[in-house]
Amino acid sequence: MEIINEFKLEFLSKSNNEAFARVVAAAFVSQLDPTLEEVADIKTAVSEAVTNAIIHGYEGKKGTIKMSCTLYESSVDIEITDEGRGIEDVEIARQPMFTSKPDLERSGMGFTIMESFMDKLEIISEIGKGTTVKMSKTFGAQKK
Amino acid sequence: MVLKVKFSNKGNTLIASIIGEMDHHTADYIRDKIDGEMIKSSSKNIVFDFSKVGFMDSSGIGLVMGRYKNISKLNGKTAIIKANEQVRRIFEMSGVVKLVPIYDNIDEAIRS
Secondary structure, three states, X not given: OOOOEEEEEEEEOOOOXXXXXXXXXXXXXXXXXXXXXXXXXXXXXHHHHHHHHHHHHOOXXXXXXXXXXXXXXXXXXXXXXXXXXXXXXXXXHOOOOOOOOHHHOOOOOHHHHHHHHOOEEEEEEEOOOEEEEEEEEEOOOOOO | OOEEEEEEEEOOEEEEEEEEXXXXXXXXXXXXXXXXXXXXOOOOEEEEEEEEEEEEOOHHHHHHHHHHHHHHHOOOOEEEEXXXXXXXXXXXXXXXXXXXXXXXXXXXXXHO
């Protein structure tokens, strides 16, 4: 697949960057003329991934989050990486309603939402090294 | 702050109208506002008006479920009105709607 466009971005693990990251991703994919629903899906998935990096990866401490977006003719790959604590068991973390921080009123739906709003979700994590979330979405799937 | 909440009362129901985008960053602020208002007012039930929420991620689930848990202990009811398609999908996916129903308007919510 030929790459049409690409960006790489680094920002601090501050919660007001959740909105920044999803707006950047939405603006970038708009080049492919997606539907409003597709844009909303991307914004939601990015928001979940960045929130996870802040709350779980860095546990509220200062760190750097990297985000990259690669556009193809009718699809996008998005990668969000932190160098935080890592996930002990990715399979368990992916389960709906699982949360490692029940006291924070988190729903445990982050990965479930990423999975169902995007077409592909891959989570690479190592304890003490960090986590990378790779997501892809193909546009125009519903248009026919 | 890109998020605001306005309160009004109808009978013994507190209506919390949320304006803006709801994520982890803004949810803490809204939670404190709503909990403060619930303590101040003598309302038994709460209705979340989502008509002016353009975006919400899973932080909204935590916010609504947290209020539901508190209010149902005191036999109060929780409902959501006027959620857009994106917001509705997140609530439906999480199963929240089984406990906190979504209605089209305030009258429908209060009747139930």
